[in-house]
Amino acid sequence: MKTVLIVEDERDLRELVCHHFRKEGFKPIAVPDAETAYAEVQHRVPDAIVLDLMLPGMQGTELCRILRSAERTAKVPILMVTAKDEEIDKLLGFELGADDYMTKPFSLRELVARLRAVLRRSSDTHSPTQIPPYVSEALFINFHSYEVRVRGEEVSMSLIEFRLLKHFVSHPEIVYSRDQLLDAVWGRDTSVMPRTVDVHIQKLRALVEEDPKNPRMILTVRGAGYKFQPNSAR
Ligand code: CA
Numbered sequence: 001m002k003t004v005l006i007v008e009d010e011r012d013l014r015e016l017v018c019h020h021f022r023k024e025g026f027k028p029i030a031v032p033d034a035e036t037a038y039a040e041v042q043h044r045v046p047d048a049i050v051l052d053l054m055l056p057g058m059q060g061t062e063l064c065r066i067l068r069s070a071e072r073t074a075k076v077p078i079l080m081v082t083a084k085d086e087e088i089d090k091l092l093g094f095e096l097g098a099d100d101y102m103t104k105p106f107s108l109r110e111l112v113a114r115l116r117a118v119l120r121r122s123s124d125t126h127s128p129t130q131i132p133p134y135v136s137e138a139l140f141i142n143f144h145s146y147e148v149r150v151r152g153e154e155v156s157m158s159l160i161e162f163r164l165l166k167h168f169v170s171h172p173e174i175v176y177s178r179d180q181l182l183d184a185v186w187g188r189d190t191s192v193m194p195r196t197v198d199v200h201i202q203k204l205r206a207l208v209e210e211d212p213k214n215p216r217m218i219l220t221v222r223g224a225g226y227k228f229q230p231n232s233a234r
């Protein structure tokens with residue numbers, strides 16, 4: 001049974017979410033604030049976290065950042081929940097390393113579906129079958145340890161960026177539209193907006209390109225999407 005840590009300060013919502021996850025075969029652990037969530041995670045690492053952004057005391061964004069920077073919790077899938085008018089914070093959630101986000105009010109059915117999707121994606125990435133590392137002049141990627149080196153320097157990136165990079169290097173020179181990238185990287189049942197892809201492409205370029213303004217690896221194909229150009233990866 002998968003454990004899901006639910007961090008939500010609104011009691012009614014917390015209980016409702018908890019009840020629904022239990023009904024869907026999960027083992028929910030509900031906490032009202034980020035401090036308690038942090039203590040709980042130190043005690044045992046859950047399979048996934050549903051994290052409210054606005055919390056009393058430590059904010060959800062701060063907890064997300066802390067969990068991402070600690071080795072034992074760096075890869076725990078985090079689904080961030082934001083209030084309706086927090087558009088900017090949505091993107092911030094991704095920058096801080098959340099795997100997906102949902103806007104309140106949300107349907108419980110969709111919440112569970114989205115959580116299943118992030119769990120599936122994280123287990124895909126943790127697949128035990130040995131995939132050899134990707135090695136080019138500029139890039140070294142170990143798909144199992146998540147180690148990414150760019151021109152010899154180790155870089156850290158969120159799970160979404162890692163999955164995006166993995167998709168590109170596994171499918172060189174093929175043009176992918178935003179929708180195709182959403183399907184491949186975020187999962188088919190996502191309701192993430194296609195423009196989110198652009199945000200993550202920019203972030204990935206900032207990490208891997210020598211000059212992100214003049215990318216040579218992750219290229220824009222005007223009117224079509226993006227493609228990975230391995231031979232230009234210097
Ligand atoms: Ca809240």
